[in-house]
Amino acid sequence: MKGKILKILKENSKAYISGEAISEKFNVSRSAVWKHINTLKEEGYEIESQPRKGYRLISSPDILTYPEIEGYLKTQFIGRNIHYFQSLSSTNIKAKEIALNEPEGTVIIAEEQTKGKGRLGRDWASPKGKGIWMSIILKPNLEPTEVAKLTLIGAAAIHQGLKDISVDSYIKWPNDIIIANKKVCGILTEMSCELNIINYCIMGIGINVNLEVEDFPKELENKATSLKILTGKKINRKLLLGNILNHFEKLYIPFREEGDISKSIEISRANSLLIGKDIRIIRGNNEKKGKALDIDNRGQLIVELENGNIEEIFSGEVSIRGINGYI
DSSP: OHHHHHHHHHHTTTSOBOHHHHHHHHTOOHHHHHHHHHHHHHTTOEEEEETTTEEEEEEOOSOOOHHHHGGGOOOSSTTSSEEEESOBSOHHHHHHHHGGGSOTTOEEEESOBSSOBOGGGOBOOOOTTSEEEEEEEEOOOSOGGGTTHHHHHHHHHHHHHHHHTTOOOEEETTTEEEETTEEEEEEEEEEEEETTEEEEEEEEEEEEOSOOGGGSOGGGTTTBOOHHHHHSSOOOHHHHHHHHHHHHHHHHHHHHHHOOOHHHHHHHHHTBSSTTSEEEEEETTEEEEEEEEEEOTTSOEEEEETTSOEEEEOSTTOEEEESSSOO
């Protein structure tokens, strides 16, 4: 009911709507309307109340609930079911807890993560209300070996979503988004499967949107940054999230239905941070050096090693670094 009342306030934001009209529309008492209005105010909605006139929505809070994102979505199913939390240990952990009983495209969003993780178990700083910390539940009918390609789809969608708000970025294969040689976004894709059957995949995405310099640990100040620091202005998180989910669905549907990731690879190649650069390939304690040549049609990184051999790198448990540092 609260969501329905919020929707009618949004639809009539330039005029007052009486408590009586709301109660008649939804067949509830005026006191119930009043209680829901007060709850919305507690959540940060600025709602003006005038005797004999009713209620009028003045402004909405910067939160990533479905009612706040809905107006930006053009999707069929991605993001149409959102579980929103003020705080979670990790959106990926929560997604895995509920995935079997949720429809594909469900998104878990938290305003903060207290134990956010990136690839290979690395910690991810996720301060409250300043980023986009989310996980998407996916259920593709594909071989488990194909799941690594999902990360490229996520990276391409984020790049395109940033492009929509006039922010240029690069993709550091397979899962990082880089601007001005610093990381602004990371992707962690996990799956549950039995033999050759995928139960579900979880794509965790962390984007440093409106973080300040002081929000980053000292050890990350030369490696990570935020969109706000880079652009000098606060970014509309709702718009950016809507853009990303729209692009993700557009790129995901061909992959789910036909195994086609050609568009995602095209975007990843055209905006690659690595192609043409000397890199280090790190697997545990093992390290090789080479030059990144291309991303092939299967989403693998093609590298010419120091000895002249050509190697196809599958994302898996591998880290790619620049010769002298992170990039």
